[in-house]
Amino acid sequence: MSQINRLPTCGRTDPSQTIKFIFNGKTYQGVAGDTLASALLANGVNVVGRSFKYSRPRGIVGHGMEEPNGIIQLGSGAATVPNLKVTQVELYEGLEASSVNGWPNVNFDLMGIIGLFGRLMPPGFYYKTFMYPQKLWMTYEHFIRKAAGLGKTPVEADPDTYEKINQHCDVLVVGAGPAGLVAALEAGLSGARVIIADEQSEFGGSLLASNELIDGSSASDWVTSINSQLESLSNVQRLRRSTVFGYYDHNFLTILERRTDHLGLKAVSGPRQCMHRVRAKQVVLATGAFERPLVFAHNDIPGVMQASSVSTYINRFGVAPGRKLVLATNNDNAYRTALDWHRAGRDVVAVVDSRSSPSGELVELVRGLGIQIFDGCGVIEAKGSKRVRSALVAPLNSEGTKVVGAVQSLACDLIASSGGWSAVIHLSSHTGAKPVWDEKIVSFRPGESKQQERSAGACKGTFGLSDGLLEGATAGAEAAQRAGFGDGVVQRPLPAVDEVVEQPQQTLFLVPHTKPTSRAPSQFVDFQLDVSAAGIELAVLEGFESVEHVKRYTALGFGTDQGKLGNINGMAILANALGQSISATGTTIFRPSYTPTTFGAIAGRDIKDLFDPERYTAAHRWHVEQGAAFEDVGQWKRPWYFPQGNETMHQAVNRECLAVRNSVGILDASTLGKIDIQGPDAAEFITRMYTNSYLKLAPGKCRYGVMLKEDGMIFDDGVCACLADNHYLMFTTTGGAAGVLAWLELWQQTEWPELHVYFTSVTDHWATATVTGPNARKVVAKVCSDIDLSADNFGFMDWRNGTVAGVSARVFRISFTGELSYEINVSANYGRHVWEKLIEAGAEFDITPYGTESMHVLRAEKGFIIVGQDTDGSMTPADMNMDWVVGKNKAFSFIGKRSLQRSDSVRENRKQLVGLKTLNPTSVLPEGSQIVNDPTQAIPMAMQGHVTSSYYSANMGYSIALAVVKGGLNRMGDTVHCPAADGSVIAAEIVSSVFYDPKGERQNV
Amino acid sequence: MLLIYCPHCLEHREEEEFSYGGEAHIARPLAPESLTDEEWGDYLFFRKNPRGIHHEMWYHGVGCRRYFNATRNTLTYEILETYVVGTQPQITGADA
């Protein structure tokens, strides 16, 4: 039994090329040009999935991205893709797919039993049942997910590559149906740079399945001709399989191009998908329309389909998805499906039209074929389980709100329904334009937009072909003109179309049943999430009025199809239940993405090593060769510690710290921010930015400063050196460098442009080696002969120019360890050379390279703060016990000064920086620990502060910590407690924050 | 994603090159010490938050590294003009 529904007419497929594929474990055959949906229908596969809530069997309903039921998992392993629509997957040899919904399988489904209890799961069921008690949510969630089977994310890394392209164009045309094609041609002929994108595998849109005549030949011939015209224009870029999924501010649009998905298992190279980030001067939206299904009882049984989809399967794919058709409609257009079905040689049982005495051209054509038309009637219910067996038909009143006569049953296996068309206004809505309901066309139209865009054709509510072509051509010419090309006049004559005259449709969404909606068999609005008309009415009874609330309460539109078919019907049913018009009920604002978008494409190449730049110092390779462990500091890779042999981090850090205090250590300090500041007003400017004064700082001298934000809180700190008259070098923290430069520029440019001062970031120009420890002078002396290193001539906080290891250097006597220190700065190109010479020179003193961890311990022993670790943006200099750094008598009110006098800055009991010494000398406080006075107090305890830095100090022989404690400076000697989450408590004594060398004598030798 | 015209570079550039600098035209008081806490607090913390026309600073950090002002509609995200620091906007809202 193969391809029982394949027609001798093949549409656009190629029956000579057969393709094998596997669906839910069974092997089938399709042909080239099939989608997975058309191939499944050709093979007579009825059930393709199960619904989310009631687990009802579901079949294919649509033919494009609106499909709610045929949701599959493609492939397996790392490259598996969940939640694809069968209607959008192009068939390829060896394709393997399975339904995402259905447990244990789609044909026998345990959860289906729950379907029998459907009435026990009303809307809001999840909220009402699963939200309480909250702690059971995890249990429920597991059950729901397993039952619903929302597709599986691959657990392995994605083997595919993705690409991003930034593009600019004059005119972007979205959609390559009739309106989009002529728009692109008109814009292209004007010379504008045009991009036209369409989500389907080939251009043509609805014309690919149309048997209308254009200029006397078939629609598909016309598409071929216009395609080749577009192809001949080098200024037109054509993107197939490309979904424009987002329309953002200032005409920025994103396009997902699927490049290799359709090639399947064939060996392919290059990126799988590509995201185009397009800035368009003008946009033409030609996104078409969706047919709207009629809502009737049990309309979800497999074999109920969209009328236009049935036509598409016949005309484009050569597949007739059934034998005996009943067509349910409220409009003329759907009669085309009856004609197509008849032409396919299949049986049209009847057309059921809700209007009385329809007589449009298409209606008469159908009548002329002897097909029975039930006018003034509706299909009120479908019968069947895994496939439609019959349609129940009954006469309706003229408003279509009531069944007014006897019900009869028509045997059939296919019910095609059409409730009219809904314009695809999604992208227009992304721009913030509010959709407008139009009673005449029974659809929303795009609202007024602030962007440079216009809609054309069906997406504007213009459903006729010739009108759509005119609108498309006009839009294309106008968009080009607005972008600076052409005169806005359509250049090509419009093709002639034999337009049939259609009679108006009836406004009908929900077909009434003999029973009231609340008691009728389920009339489904949202197939994927099992939202029924009764559910929407119940939500209204429970007091919901806003469409946004009803959507969330019932889950309408929240599936992977985002309610493309159900939303308008749902809103109409809501409006009716509220007794108001659709426009009064409002609409929902559509937001990106238009369709689900692969994360890989959004990330593109910005993954793994390319996710963020990495910055290396000049001596980086040396550190790697020595086996250093690295730490990320911003984008910098800094040596963390240098383990020897089998040392643990703790052992290495202890060794490094002891070496610095007992002999000499060396640190790569190149990452510290360095800003070169010049200009006649440099000193004045710097003095306004720091808390202390630089007006009298002489060349050759350095000063430590703290920078505040205007709110008085510490923002950065560092040393600033006077290099020469009007020339300074400002050091910043490693992480703060960029922020400090922007901060300086802000004040100079916006507040004090009269100050002549210039800033240049020179961080990367210099490599810095810090030689520190009692033997530092002896080491430096071996490689530097032109600087007098004696304490008298080169003192603490001085700097000198000289030559180190044959390289011109700036040497600073500044210290972050509290030891005798030389920070040797050389041009970064010589960084490694000088580093190695220093190592060589230090060998006899056992010079020890150390990393950031030892640097942290050593400075904590000295009570030196790290901005951002010991401060958190709410700490003043006084809080840090650093009042000495604030120049109280500076003439200019430096940044932050006034705030230091605010009542909150001077209040009692602010948190202050202190040291903590644990009572047990070996227990190290976790950083971030909260500090309390009484660990036995009931929760919530009175918090006194928290631990900001904490280490074991090998030099002190005990654990040390820095902390901020309320009123801490007046609490020396008090015992405080740090309770941990596991119930344990560490007790510590409040001590001075300076543990080592409190008088600061060691750095001053 | 905004497209912003830098009045220094004289070109439209992508938003990624810029960072937002907060409300424009707030002058730092010349004598902060003479202000009450409340007056200083007004300068420090209080900002307009209009629905519509807003004058704000932007910083072309990945470009010319210069601050400039923009008049932006906070409702539509339209940038109606950009102008250099020290000059006044041409377009003003109801409460400007």
Ligand SMILES: [Zn+2]
């Ligand atoms: Zn610029």
